[in-house]
Amino acid sequence: MVPVENYLALSGILFAIGVYGVLARRNAILVLMSIELMLNAVALNFVAFAVFMDPEQITGAVVAVFVITVAAAEVGLALAIVIRYFRMRATSNIDEAAALKW
Amino acid sequence: MRDYTLFIPEYWAAGAAVLIIAADILWPNMRRQLLAYLTAGAAVVYGGIALFYIQSDPESFMGLIQVDDFTTFFRVLGAGIIAVTAILSANHMQHRAGVLGEYYGLLLVAGIGLTFMAGARELLTAYIALEVLSFSLYILVGYMRRDVFSAEASLKYVLLGGFASAILLYGISIIYGVSGSTFYDAIAVGLADRGGDADIATIIGLMLVIGGVGFKVSAAPFHMWAPDAYQGAPLPITAFLSTASKAAGFALILRLFTASFVDDAEFWRWAIAGVAVLTMAVGNLVALQQTDLKRLVAYSSIGQVGYMLVVIAALGYGGREVGEQASSALLLHMVGYVISTLALFTALTAYYDRTGKDSSIRGIRGMAETQPYLALIITAALFSFAGLPFFAGFATKLFMFQASAEPELLWVIGVAIVASFVSLYYYLMVIRQMYLFEPEGGVQRFRLPPLVWVIATVLLLGILFIGIYPAPVFEIADSAVQPLFEVGADISP
Numbered sequence: 353m354v355p356v357e358n359y360l361a362l363s364g365i366l367f368a369i370g371v372y373g374v375l376a377r378r379n380a381i382l383v384l385m386s387i388e389l390m391l392n393a394v395a396l397n398f399v400a401f402a403v404f405m406d407p408e409q410i411t412g413a414v415v416a417v418f419v420i421t422v423a424a425a426e427v428g429l430a431l432a433i434v435i436r437y438f439r440m441r442a443t444s445n446i447d448e449a450a451a452l453k454w
Numbered sequence: 455m456r457d458y459t460l461f462i463p464e465y466w467a468a469g470a471a472v473l474i475i476a477a478d479i480l481w482p483n484m485r486r487q488l489l490a491y492l493t494a495g496a497a498v499v500y501g502g503i504a505l506f507y508i509q510s511d512p513e514s515f516m517g518l519i520q521v522d523d524f525t526t527f528f529r530v531l532g533a534g535i536i537a538v539t540a541i542l543s544a545n546h547m548q549h550r551a552g553v554l555g556e557y558y559g560l561l562l563v564a565g566i567g568l569t570f571m572a573g574a575r576e577l578l579t580a581y582i583a584l585e586v587l588s589f590s591l592y593i594l595v596g597y598m599r600r601d602v603f604s605a606e607a608s609l610k611y612v613l614l615g616g617f618a619s620a621i622l623l624y625g626i627s628i629i630y631g632v633s634g635s636t637f638y639d640a641i642a643v644g645l646a647d648r649g650g651d652a653d654i655a656t657i658i659g660l661m662l663v664i665g666g667v668g669f670k671v672s673a674a675p676f677h678m679w680a681p682d683a684y685q686g687a688p689l690p691i692t693a694f695l696s697t698a699s700k701a702a703g704f705a706l707i708l709r710l711f712t713a714s715f716v717d718d719a720e721f722w723r724w725a726i727a728g729v730a731v732l733t734m735a736v737g738n739l740v741a742l743q744q745t746d747l748k749r750l751v752a753y754s755s756i757g758q759v760g761y762m763l764v765v766i767a768a769l770g771y772g773g774r775e776v777g778e779q780a781s782s783a784l785l786l787h788m789v790g791y792v793i794s795t796l797a798l799f800t801a802l803t804a805y806y807d808r809t810g811k812d813s814s815i816r817g818i819r820g821m822a823e824t825q826p827y828l829a830l831i832i833t834a835a836l837f838s839f840a841g842l843p844f845f846a847g848f849a850t851k852l853f854m855f856q857a858s859a860e861p862e863l864l865w866v867i868g869v870a871i872v873a874s875f876v877s878l879y880y881y882l883m884v885i886r887q888m889y890l891f892e893p894e895g896g897v898q899r900f901r902l903p904p905l906v907w908v909i910a911t912v913l914l915l916g917i918l919f920i921g922i923y924p925a926p927v928f929e930i931a932d933s934a935v936q937p938l939f940e941v942g943a944d945i946s947p
Contacts, residue, residue, distance in 0.1 A: 360631075367620075367624055370620065374613075374617050380609065380613060383613050383617075384613070384616070387613075387616040387617055387620050390617075390620035390621070390624065391620050391623065393624065394620065394623040394624050394626075394627050397624070397627035397628070397631065398627050398630065401627065401630055401631040405631075405634055411630075411635070411636060412630070414578075415578050415627075415630070415636065418578055418582065419623060422581075422582065422585055425585075425589065426585070426589070426612075426616055426619070429589055429592060429593070429612065430592075430612045430613065430616060433592065433596055433605070433608050433609050433612050434609060436596070436605055437605045437606065437609045440602050440605050441602065441605075441606075446609070446610070446613065449606045449609060449610065451602055451603055451606050452603060452606055452607060452610075452681075452682040452685050452686055453682075
């Protein structure tokens with residue numbers, strides 16, 4: 353069996369890439385994709401912990417399913433908001449979203 | 455126990471939300487204000503049904519959501535917030551958006567999210583309740599279709615909100631890995647089994663959770679979204695944001711930290727104290743330079759969050775006695791803060807609806823002449839924020855800081871008192887605009903709509919009542935926090 357540390361390392365790397373993407377990317381869609389990466393790291397964490405602690409326990413898997421579902425809803429909502437903003441301003445660059453100062 | 459009768463108020467609210475959305479579709483020619491009054495009525499009934507659960511024994515749905523006096527407290531508070539917000543929206547949103555059914559429906563749905571955040575005793579449930587509230591708010595903030603500020607505000611809010619949710623979830627996953635459960639009580643047991651060592655994973659998990667919930671209550675340094683979202687949102691939603699999302703956030707923090715993390719306080723209390731100081735400093739200092747009234751209120755509400763976080767730090771530094779006192783003082787302060795904020799926004803919405811001005815501070819020049827009663831209400835609300843005697847903020851802050859006065863926290867409380875003095879300066883700047891300048895742009899003296907007058911008066915009396923005689927509300931708050939401290943009241947499913 354693959355030791356749990358490997359899964360945690362992978363999830364940590366995924367999460368770090370996601371955080372970097374959110375902070376470094378200036379396109380709203382890419383920021384959203386980075387947030388998705390972070391959520392995938394979370395789901396991986398949950399499944400890995402659940403299997404590692406007790407293969408019979410399903411809490412971790414259930415949480416992972418919920419995380420994926422909520423993430424899908426979140427992306428649907430966020431994309432709608434991005435599209436509406438794009439229609440108004442013809443840009444999805446968040447640096448140009450400066451009508452309100454950050 | 456699967457007791458489905460625990461959630462009758464939520465069935466009502468969800469049903470009413472669906473019916474309101476359907477009503478708007480079926481009868482598009484209905485008078486648009488009617489939807490607002492229906493929503494307000496539904497919210498009042500929601501709070502009314504919730505009252506039947508007072509003093510009943512704490513009971514939980516399979517250990518996921520607990521219905522006790524604490525939940526009831528936030529049900530009633532949330533219902534009040536929704537009712538006032540809906541009535542404010544009646545005139546304000548009339549011409550600002552095409553379809554309004556979803557707007558009012560989502561207000562009720564957000565209320566359900568608020569309640570379940572207060573009632574949750576399991577992390578996944580708490581997270582989903584939090585997202586129910588947040589998703590509703592993302593949409594509501596951007597509800598003004600043709601307004602570029604509104605679109606931009608909701609864009610920033612949804613991106614930063616998603617980022618914060620991911621951070622919170624990563625923290626939750628680590629807590630789950632360390633403690634082996636997502637139930638609050640079992641987390642406490644799991645963390646205790648660990649032997650109390652300062653292992654790095656627990657600390658990282660706690661910090662990520664604090665960051666995630668800190669974002670929701672807009673504590674510095676996670677506050678960047680608040681001023682933009684507040685400024686871009688429709689005025690009634692600004693009121694809703696600054697009351698409901700903060701009440702919900704603190705409800706979740708109180709229940710989670712008292713149930714799960716209080717035994718490991720030494721790992722997180724310093725972080726909360728630091729965040730509290732930073733939040734008070736940032737909120738009150740940046741508020742000094744604002745020229746937009748909504749942004750000013752946003753920063754002042756960030757400052758208020760700093761005061762409330764002192765209580766959470768006190769939970770960590772003090773024992774159970776201190777925790778109980780401080781938490782009930784926090785709930786009392788929350789009520790005072792909610793009433794003052796709603797009073798402020800009732801007056802502002804009524805004024806801007808009439809004059810059509812934007813939300814710059816200059817816009818309220820000469821209000822004392824054109825509408826002296828509204829000017830009085832705004833003054834009372836701002837004095838309450840600043841904590842002047844005889845207004846709600848004074849009594850509630852006094853209780854809060856007195857209850858939190860642990861030796862290690864005295865310097866934090868000192869900072870809070872200095873911050874209160876600083877805040878008085880910018881509140882007085884606003885009041886000066888109302889009383890010392892002539893009205894601009896030919897605004898004439900005008901009369902208030904009767905319903906707005908009634909709400910404003912009730913809220914004004916509420917500010918004075920809590921300021922002068924807080925004992926009854928304090929007793930309610932005190933009985934509301936008792937279930938939080940009952941050890942093993944209802945452990946896991």
